[in-house]
Amino acid sequence: MQQGNYKKRITCKKWSRKRPLFFENMAYFNFDGNAGLQSVFEYDFDVKRIVDELGSIIYGDTIEPGRTLVVFDGIQDCPRAIQSLKYFCENMPKLHIIAAGSLLGVALRQEGVSFPVGKVDRIDMYPMSFEEFVNADGGGKYIDGVCKLRCEREIPELYTVPLEKYLKNYYIVGGMPEAVQVWVDTHDYSAVEEVQDRILRDYADDFGKHTNADTANKVRLIWNAIPSQIARDNNKFIFSHVKQGARAKDLEDALEWLVSAGIAYKLNMVPDPELPLAGMADSTYFKVYMSDVGLLRRKSNVNYRTIIDGDVSYIHFKGALTENYIMTQLKYMGIESYFWRTKADAEVDFITDYEGILLPIEVKSADNTKAKSLHIFCKRYNPRMAVRTSLKNVGDNIDGDTHVWSIPLYTIFRLKEYVAHEMGWE
Known part of the structure; x- marks a missing residue:
């Protein structure tokens, strides 16, 4: 392969x-x-x-x-x-x-x-998950150590410090096998970016190989618009922002081509989160993400030093990159997800009905876990469990009838374990 x-x-x-x-x-x-x-x-x-x-x-x-x-x-x-x-x-x-x-x-x-x-x-098969990336880069002992901890236990610094570093590198490298292999062999960011640039060029060439000229041009327009659409305050995907004067019916097939190819993911809104969520989804109101966070970072021209060192002007896109990261990890875990938004602009980044459980997931890129929208959701719909994922350590609290878990971004791969623990399925 x-x-x-x-x-x-x-x-x-x-x-x-x-x-x-x-x-x-x-x-x-x-x-x-x-x-x-x-x-x-x-x-x-x-x-x-x-x-x-x-x-x-x-x-x-x-x-x-x-x-x-x-x-x-x-x-x-x-x-x-x-x-x-x-x-x-x-x-x-x-x-x-x-x-x-x-x-x-x-x-x-x-x-x-x-x-x-x-x-x-x-x-x-998808790009390598964060867990696989860490294992490939020699950090398996940290993954194994975290997995041995009880769900409710705070994660010791012995694990949090290296795993945060691995997370930054995953944002930079992503999960494309060749990019990961070059990273493992060299730990050279520039060498990784050469691979990512080639993959991005290959994608563009494939658009023309597998479609006619007209469709290929539309696919490229959609593909090139994804980073800017993700970074918008209201990151609903809007076709008219892809090309001035463009209408949804002119570009819908091109977007579906990218989704069918697995290069992009659609996240539909569910305005009324009744089970099953698939039956309540609004397919006309959605966000679009890329299938690999490393390619998104490179395509958006975010310098790897910005990821490592941080920058006050990077805060907004950091949030979008983190959302894309969570989307890819949920996809890898086989968890079908949606998002919830009200007309008053309260929004929960992801909701799922995994194993028949209504589960809202709020995403924060740093350690600030204040989530007004999650509180509104819990008060209105009373889910048994909710998740806030950020750089904050493991913790939990009660919000009305909802048990809210704080799960670090770098241990989101344990999400199914937390659900099983909450529901007593262990």
Whole structure:
């Protein structure tokens, strides 16, 4: 898999997860720009024929079910190969296949391919989370140590000081695998930024590769507008601010392209937080975030020294960057989220109904945890639990009927543990 890509979607033939699997060899096939390989799938879906041709002509050896692991990379470039997974599952179930594809969501939508529902296991891969970043950078002992602490215990300085430093570096580097690898190898910010610049250029090139010229131009307009839209006081995404005179209907498809590609995330507003939240969401009122906080920082031209040292003029964008960070971590954890806002401008940054629990999450970029909006939300809707995340240490208090937890930004990966602790599910 290309380390520069923000995401690969892995599609695996179903097999038992109760025991590890071992293979004698691996047959690797990359569809990117390989017309000969793609032609193997054009004639029919006879999987025995396909395997024979792949093995004898391209791989150069016999592909044996149970002994050979087959890897299809860049499968988005061959819609027929995607469809063939259904027939492999039904007619050759002992052959194990991993299929990886960038922008697979876009490819499926544009090609109109019938995805083999129920025949594959799907795993969405995202930029590395903060927890993974720390582990990769040699800080696993801090992650392990924090995870051993009880939820209600204050985190000792032994952990808070290094984890705050790791958090700053995560804001700078982000979670793109190649950028993280360069950081781990060199600890050179300039070298990391060279990688980030290349990834950003590659994204722009991909817009033209996977869409027509008109759509590609609109996608670029949306993509380039995200940092400024995030930084607005009222960071609702407004199409007319993307291009003067532009209307929503002219640019909606371009935004959906970015979302389908996984490069951007939409956060819809829920004005009346009744469960389930998905049924109450207003899809016409939303915020847009980038899928990687490091790329957002670089695309916004925020100097890495500004992140490290801080600056009074950086306070506002720091809040936007922190929100984007929380959005990516929630996405990584598989927690579907929304935001809440009133006409009087009270706003809670994120709300979720994870495990059927209405949970508001207020985000602060420093250690100031005064949250008037969270108080209003708790008073009005009486959730059992609420979260404030900032640089302040662990703590808790009661707001009416709500137990409010203070969780440091650098331990937000423990959010599910806090929910389980609060609900007595441990």
